[in-house]
Amino acid sequence: AGQFGSHLPASSLTGTGLLPQELEDKIRYVGNTSKTGAYLALLSSSKRTEMETLVHEMEYLELSQMPNYQEIFLESLQFPQ
Template sequence: MRHEAGEGAIEFFEVEDQGSINIKVIGETEAAGICGSGLLDIVGELVAHGVIKKNGQFIDPESSNSLHPDLARRLVKQDGKLIFKITDKVFLSQKDIRQVQLAKGAIRAGIEFLLENKGVKATDVDRVLIAGSFGYHLRGKSLINIGLLPKEFDGKIEFIGNTSLSGAKAFLLNETYRDGMKEVVKSVEVLELANYKDFDKVFVKCLSF
């Protein structure tokens, strides 16, 4: 399915209690694709409601008694493979889910090694700041549903926008900030994840939802 932020892209997805779905589309027009934040929303909600299993595969609608009938009806086969129909023109495929798993696995593995390096438990983290303009369209609920962030981060997540832009402005216009940034740069420690023992094992483990 097409994944880009533009008019017609689904940017919000939620499963209602009665099994129906609620979506929001950029430009308030007919859905034609899915943007990045919408993709995370969709996968997160489908994981939470049992449509997607922990290993990333769609559940078999014919063998599941726990799946809501309205959700089960959206699981259909296309070219012999299960897809989840969101609208008549937009669907989620197994390939889409794998893309989310790979990105999620890499980020979560990095978080696990960062916590380990500093000797900090997830429960000890006070604030989680997510930068980037993309972050404005994300929901903490979705990130926790798919396991990209530990469940212990729930209620501690803040989306702080395009910090690279605001930081560049501060560097150019404010000498006090400039001096402070120079000092911070000196104290930055780079963690090379590929050099960590068992990185590949942790990465594979983090692929699961």
């Protein structure tokens, strides 16, 4: 999604290992979804209520506070050969 995502070919995403190879034919650009969400929140009271409810169901997870996060992150940057 978004402008950045529109410039990433599916083969690049799967070729670097960012996404599994099996998903390459399922990847598609969906546009600027954050802007669409903002429009929905402004123009639809039912969608705005739905978003407000969803906010309370979300959980924030501070990855940098997890044990060994930095080591796990660095190991995960290894791209396949």
